[in-house]
Amino acid sequence: MPSIHPQQSRTRSSRGRIRVATVLCAATCVLWAASACAGALYHALDRPDRAGPPLITLGPTFGGAPDWAKYRFGFSGAILLRPDAAANLCAPLYYWNTGLVIQGEYRDIAPDRNLLAADLVVRRYFVDGRRRGRSAVLFAGAGGGLALVAYPVTVASGDAEGEEEAEDAPAETRRGEQRYYSFLAELGYEREVAANVVLIWKAQWRSYIWSSRDYSNWSLHAQIGFPLPW
Numbered sequence: 001m002p003s004i005h006p007q008q009s010r011t012r013s014s015r016g017r018i019r020v021a022t023v024l025c026a027a028t029c030v031l032w033a034a035s036a037c038a039g040a041l042y043h044a045l046d047r048p049d050r051a052g053p054p055l056i057t058l059g060p061t062f063g064g065a066p067d068w069a070k071y072r073f074g075f076s077g078a079i080l081l082r083p084d085a086a087a088n089l090c091a092p093l094y095y096w097n098t099g100l101v102i103q104g105e106y107r108d109i110a111p112d113r114n115l116l117a118a119d120l121v122v123r124r125y126f127v128d129g130r131r132r133g134r135s136a137v138l139f140a141g142a143g144g145g146l147a148l149v150a151y152p153v154t155v156a157s158g159d160a161e162g163e164e165e166a167e168d169a170p171a172e173t174r175r176g177e178q179r180y181y182s183f184l185a186e187l188g189y190e191r192e193v194a195a196n197v198v199l200i201w202k203a204q205w206r207s208y209i210w211s212s213r214d215y216s217n218w219s220l221h222a223q224i225g226f227p228l229p230w
Contacts, residue, residue: 050084051084051085051087051088052082052084052085052196053085053196053227053228054079054080054081054085054227054228055079055080055082055196055198055225055226055227055228056077056078056079056080056225056226056227056228057077057078057079057080057198057200057223057224057225058075058076058077058223058224058225059075059076059077059200059221059222059223059224060073060074060075060076060221060222061073061074061075061076061105061107061219061220061221061222062074062219062220063107063204063217063218063219063220064109064217064218064219065109065110065214065215065216065217065218066214066216066217067213067214067215067216068109068110068113068215068217069108069109069110069111072107072108072109072110073107073108074105074106074107074108074115074219075105075106075107076103076104076105076106076107076221076223077103077104077223078101078102078103078104078121078223079101079102079228080099080100080101080198080225081099081100081101082099082125083096083097083098083099083125085099086098086099086100096124097124097125097127097128098122098123098124098125099122099123099125099139100120100121100122100123101119101120101121101122101123101141101143102118102119102120102121103117103118103119103120103121103143103145104116104117104118104119105117105118105119105219107219109149109215109217112151112152113149113150113151114149114150115147115148115149115150115208115215115217116147116148116150117145117146117147117148117182117206118145118146118147119143119144119145119182119184120143120144120145121141121142121143121184121186122141122142122143123139123140123141123186124139124140124141125137125138125139125190126138126139126140135191135192136189136190136191136192137189137190137191138187138188138189138190139186139187139188139189139190139202140185140186140187140188141185141186141187141188142183142184142185142186143183143184144181144182144183144184145181145182146179146180146181146182147179147180147181147182147206147208147215148177148178148179149177149178149208149215150175150176150177151175151176151177151178152174152175152176153174153175153176178210178213180208180210182206182207182208182215183206183207184204184205184206184207185204185205186202186203186204186205187202187203188200188201188202188203188221189201189202196226196227197224197225197226198224198225198226199222199223199224199225200221200222200223200224200225201220201221201222201223202220202221202223203218203219203220203221204218204219204220204221205217205218206218206219
């Protein structure tokens with residue numbers, strides 16, 4: 001089997017990043033073009049009389065990575081724009097019964113590795129909140145963003161010179177980091193327990209593959225959401 005030169009691997013990785021960035025930019029342009037073309041119509045015919053405030057959601061997570069540790073804990077938080085609030089940014093979202101989520105997540109994926117991620121998620125609600133109450137609703141979402149995996153790196157400490165001195169030098173553990181794009185899908189349940197106070201339960205799958213390392217993982221989230229304080 002022919003070997004792959006490190007430079008070729010880096011080139012392929014760079015091309016992959018460019019493709020992903022191009023797709024994300026194209027999707028953003030299409031979304032905003034739709035908003036610009038249809039915004040006036042939706043503004044006049046199908047906009048909420050009164051939009052709810054953005055919500056901040058916080059809570060613990062529990063999950064695992066198939067190639068690493070099976071069960072680990074973490075924490076997640078998000079700014080949730082439900083369809084009526086999201087319509088202020090992109091008019092068709094209210095018509096499509098779709099919200100936006102700006103999400104952050106931190107959790108362990110192995111005893112010596114942790115993951116920090118920031119994502120933009122498009123969330124589709126399965127109950128029409130425009131024409132009935134939304135005390136409880138199922139949703140599904142998809143999105144992506146940037147993820148960072150921190151891991152230990154063992155190096156020779158001191159000022160060792162040459163291969164023999166480096167082998168005899170005491171080892172030292174330092175922090176290494178790998179940043180790359182990741183994509184996620186979610187399925188969950190949202191319940192409004194009071195005015196603009198919600199409880200959210202969801203299951204999430206995150207795909208994160210870099211080179212030969214697969215950091216893809218599943219997680220369960222339980223969150224409480226309340227209006228932003230400003």
